[in-house]
Amino acid sequence: MPLIRQSGGCWQRWFVTAFCLACVSCATQAPRTEPTPADTSQAVPAPKPATPAPAETKAPVTEVRIAAVGDIMLGGTAGPEMQKYGYDYPFDRTQSILKQAQIVFGNLEGPLTDGGANETPKKYVFRSPPDKVAPALARAGFNIVSLANNHSLDYGPQGLEDTRVALEKAGIHGVGAGRNLAEARTAVYMKAGGSTVAFLAYSLTFPEEFWAGPDKPGTAFGHEQQVREDVAAARAKADIVVVSFHWGQEGKTELRDYQVQLAHTAIDAGANAVVGHHPHVLQGVEHYKQGVILYSLGNFAFGSFSNTATRSAIAQLTFRDRQWNELRLTPINVRNAEVVFQPRPLTGRDAAEVVEQLQQMSRARQTALENRDGVAVLTAGSN
Numbered sequence: 001m002p003l004i005r006q007s008g009g010c011w012q013r014w015f016v017t018a019f020c021l022a023c024v025s026c027a028t029q030a031p032r033t034e035p036t037p038a039d040t041s042q043a044v045p046a047p048k049p050a051t052p053a054p055a056e057t058k059a060p061v062t063e064v065r066i067a068a069v070g071d072i073m074l075g076g077t078a079g080p081e082m083q084k085y086g087y088d089y090p091f092d093r094t095q096s097i098l099k100q101a102q103i104v105f106g107n108l109e110g111p112l113t114d115g116g117a118n119e120t121p122k123k124y125v126f127r128s129p130p131d132k133v134a135p136a137l138a139r140a141g142f143n144i145v146s147l148a149n150n151h152s153l154d155y156g157p158q159g160l161e162d163t164r165v166a167l168e169k170a171g172i173h174g175v176g177a178g179r180n181l182a183e184a185r186t187a188v189y190m191k192a193g194g195s196t197v198a199f200l201a202y203s204l205t206f207p208e209e210f211w212a213g214p215d216k217p218g219t220a221f222g223h224e225q226q227v228r229e230d231v232a233a234a235r236a237k238a239d240i241v242v243v244s245f246h247w248g249q250e251g252k253t254e255l256r257d258y259q260v261q262l263a264h265t266a267i268d269a270g271a272n273a274v275v276g277h278h279p280h281v282l283q284g285v286e287h288y289k290q291g292v293i294l295y296s297l298g299n300f301a302f303g304s305f306s307n308t309a310t311r312s313a314i315a316q317l318t319f320r321d322r323q324w325n326e327l328r329l330t331p332i333n334v335r336n337a338e339v340v341f342q343p344r345p346l347t348g349r350d351a352a353e354v355v356e357q358l359q360q361m362s363r364a365r366q367t368a369l370e371n372r373d374g375v376a377v378l379t380a381g382s383n
């Protein structure tokens with residue numbers, strides 16, 4: 001699937017706009033209300049001895065744990081296995097990791113529908129049974145999925161609508177797609193660990209027909225200015241903001257320039273974490289300012305056979321007192337010729353190899369991951 005290439009001119013235009021907006025400062029200040037002088041005709045009562053202030057009660061530390069995985073698609077070539085083993089099977093080996101988090105996020109790559117119409121000519125179209133997949137995702141721990149990707153409208157607006165209905169019935173939020181652009185850009189707010197967490201999701205992938213318009217169903221496209229506005233609006237209402245991008249080049253570990261720029265834009269606007277996917281393989285991690293960027297989480301449970309999509313990771317993000325605090329990336333085997341659509345945690349040498357690869361890719365973004373017993377770890381205090 002080809003990707004959008006942002007022309008330099010486009011970015012420059014956005015930066016100029018951003019600069020101009022930044023120059024508009026708040027020129028007026030709210031008038032200060034001065035205290036009215038007391039009536040001096042009466043004696044001023046002597047001030048009461050100050051009662052000792054109660055011992056300062058420290059607000060409890062809030063901790064939010066979010067697990068995030070890449071692409072999930074239980075149709076395609078996985079269909080026969082799912083019929084045979086059931087739809088809980090793909091998550092049997094990983095749900096214990098996922099369920100350590102209060103919020104579990106993934107990219108749902110393909111509609112949950114029995115109907116809809118395949119309107120756009122495409123090489124690959126996916127769909128899977130809503131009454132099976134949505135409840136299985138919920139049982140595995142998922143409570144939010146991104147619908148902003150290049151498959152959500154494989155079965156047209158009806159397929160997208162069926163997906164949203166099935167997810168809602170299973171208690172899972174869908175984010176990044178809707179009946180119009182405004183709905184697609186709407187943040188999902190979730191409560192966890194004493195905090196409010198906002199999620200936004202965008203797809204920067206073709207086909208263009210899938211992008212939502214003012215009166216057209218589809219996915220939210222990650223225009224820089226819109227991302228900036230949406231993140232700032234979510235920031236005002238939430239303690240933590242997570243932004244998902246479907247982007248990058250399939251099968252490539254190298255980043256596109258626009259991925260870095262857009263991720264930085266999201267963090268600069270107030271996001272705490274950026275979670276990417278679409279390349280089907282892992283890409284590096286970056287510790288940028290107060291936030292963390294996972295450029296691509298690769299595949300999770302995905303119904304196709306591939307010689308390149310073989311290694312991936314489950315991300316566990318911890319946030320303390322509204323700040324990103326720690327990232328753990330647990331390597332998993334997603335080579336379907338071996339694991340048959342059931343991702344499995346890697347151990348020993350296999351895990352170490354994935355951690356080494358993540359370390360190498362992240363070094364290019366000036367970020368040093370630690371290898372802690374076969375898990376790649378990054379803490380906010382490091383780097």
Ligand SMILES: [Zn+2]
Binds near residue numbers: 149277278
């Ligand atoms: Zn994709």
